Amino acid sequence: MTKQTKIVLNTDFPDLRLIKRGKVRDIYDLGQHMLLVATDRLSAFDVVLPDGIPSKGDVLTAISAFWFSHMKPIVDNHIVTTDVNDFPDVCQQYRETLQRRTMLVKKARPLEVECIVRGYISGSAWKEYKRDGTVCSIKLPQGLRESERLPEPIFTPSTKAEQGHDVNISFDEAVSIVGRDVAQKIKELSLAIYNKAGDYALGKGIIIADTKFEFGISDGRPILIDEVLTPDSSRFWPLKDYAAGRAQESFDKQIVRDYLLTLDWNMEYPGPRLPEEIIAKTSQRYKEILEILSC
Template sequence: MLRLNSLNSMDAMTKNVVLNTDFPDLQLVKRGKVRDIYDLEQRLLLVATDRLSAFDVVLPEGIPSKGKVLTAISAFWFSYVKSIVENHIVTTDVNAFPDACQKYKEILADRTMLVKKASPLEVECIVRGYISGSAWKEYKRDGTVCAIKLPGGLKESERLPEPIFTPSTKAEKGHDVNISFDQAVSIVGADIARKIKDLSLAIYNKAVDYALSKGIIIADTKFEFGIIDGEPILIDEVLTPDSSRFWPLKGYAAGRAQESFDKQIVRDYLLTLDWNQDYPGPKLPGEIIAKTALRYKEILEILTC
């Protein structure tokens, strides 16, 4: 497991930021917002770069060691929730990767998962346990979150009576689109929609209990599933600072925005700019990059120690 004290100084890390990978001997099949995916015939190689996406826009600068942190946190959670659902990980040990990968092991180490091939579902599974962000804005306006009617009188950042499942469609560029459960059914079918909803809520609830024992609130998170042999398995990343809102329990109080162990530092900075949240994204000051890198490493240590 990657540890905070195993990471280099900020200056050294900045020089080694990985924004893109290029392995001529491997077949690149996709560049996502954060991950580069290579096809190894029987398996896929998921390389977590240090790219940062905010408001669904990939920013021009990366966060030092971010990909390594994401991989370590995902590996921890995949193992932790395996009693609920199978996942796609084969190994994260670069020395166990196929021979064709070994010449690139210096870049691949600690930021890469060798995974099973699954058919990704075209629905993202969002679970919200607290009301924050865009959900809070919608609730203030309409009394709903993703068209789900909620009790009146809720405060910003307040814990919901029970977690809610709010799926969305995936977008390669631009903003994902919230959809109803019925719309999710129309995309993936009733049986799979029910299964991924139940699995998402079960994973979230198990993770919430663990995180609270570490002094962390998981306000909301996003899961992705793929299909192998007709059944959903957990894929991509899970419960990372890129896919979740992590708040420190100490100092938490409903009625205001919360301190956050995720990329909220970047979001808050970007909201001070005259930027329309479309490409190209603005450059980030060094101070914001450094603070964000530290936040990512802090949440890794808190959750996995």
């Protein structure tokens, strides 16, 4: 990532068909393939902020590409290429914007279950545990503290809600959505990927507290799709600051969150502008994560 790229908040490619805009990515349809374009948009407290973060899209794409390749021995994935030179001709007129931030992927049939793996107890899982002693109907030992490492990683699927927040479901509910064989397979794959990634990241001083995978069916079998093990789909915590018994700082968004909490903002759209310094520090943070993980 030598060259500083221009900030891209929104893409608009008149000769390509936009399928959807997520909080961060713009998705285009190319028939059998799709373009997943990671913009530099940043969301905090579920609101997309008006400022972009330089290089964020490049970093997110590079992190996913790194993990897809690292997990190849365990699971096949949707990547065709991330090299803009190999994109179809119709994309070349947009190459300045597409380069480095875009994955050309095989279109798969996305499974209607999100595959969440948790190695540590945090977020919505911590809330459920405090209330019921369970996480997605899995009974956990008593006396766990917030952010504590679980005896072993657990698979806690959720539904993919088009609107609003995803809903946690039990493994049996996942079975009723995708069938027993597929549910069993994506559970095994998810745990295997998480374990391999978790060991790797820990060796680099990063805890992957939890993460979300998506699988799609391609040629009759599940492959890993979407993004994988990025700060947007995972909780990354710096190992050096980790202590159970409290919430942890987030590796990527803490600087922005801390700043936003000093403001009188109701956490609803539209979000506030960010000072130059906060933008620069956050950009640095993203680059740092990529460097730590992939070096």
